[in-house]
Amino acid sequence: MAAPTFETLTYAVEDGVALVTLNRPEKLNAFNTQMMNDMIAVFDETDRDDAVRCVIVTGAGRAFCAGADLSAGAQTFDYEARGGEAMAARTREGAQRDGGGLLTLRIYESLKPVIAAVNGAAVGVGATMQLAMDIRLASTEARYGFVFARRGLNPEAASSWFLPHLVGVQTALEWCYTGRIFPAQEAFDRGLVRSLHAPEDLLPAAKALAREIADNAAPVSVALTRQLIWRMAGAAHPMEAHRADSRGIQARGRSGDAREGVTSFLEKRPAAFPDRVSSDLPDIWAQWQAPDFR
DSSP: OOOOOOSSEEEEEETTEEEEEEOOGGGTTOBOHHHHHHHHHHHHHHHHOTTOOEEEEEESTTEEEOSBOOTTGGGTTOHHHHOHHHHHTTEETTEEOOHHHHHHHHHHTOSSOEEEEEOSEEETHHHHGGGGSSEEEEETTOEEEOOGGGGTOOOOTTHHHHHHHHHOHHHHHHHHHHOOEEEHHHHHHTTSOSEEEOHHHHHHHHHHHHHHHHHHSOHHHHHHHHHHHHHHTTOSSHHHHHHHHHHHHHHHHTSHHHHHHHHHHHTTSOOOOOOOHHHHOOOOSTTTTOTTOO
């Protein structure tokens, strides 16, 4: 099957790693309605394709994503006034929804791990879209900015949930109160970014990390792990994690992957995991309240 094409990004899969490149370099990869739709659709594609083991997101040119496309001027964020596609794309069941949030919630639901390779400016939604990604690597030339208060807005893309989980309430509030642009070094120092790299080394480092996942980990186990860790970030009590963990272990313990994982270890050879995310991912969530967990 031919790889899908998108208007505002490029997409390629090589040896189990999908590379998604935001591709409006003349606009510093500014986020518009089409990019929102394309990015949601690309995560539908990576979930569907069992050949994809890991996803990398980066930007073409000098920027990762310089925020919202402001070409509509003062009405940029007044989608009701703008009407048309901008309004329709953000309406769900009659209610206006934030476009950045529609994207980050889709990334949150991803069945594949997502690595951000932040090559340049990441401002506004260019910063908040990364928060639902799993691991962020940045170029030493990258810059961040949660600039909403300087535009008369509030943080979006569900970042009021994601950002404090990643960097704590104090740092999240400082960055959002001031709306200042800050260097990648500060993002690294405060825990937003996993590692810094020279510009020419950034994508190779992201690909090496993706290879470590794609070559060694069972895809169904990775998908289940991603769901467990993200969902349990908001759990009220560790019993919720225990319920979910136990159902997962019960399902995975009798799987072909578990048999292969143990056998390959004992035989000192690479594992060839047989299970597929599209068909073998257990549904552990509906069973949380089973009577054997009190």
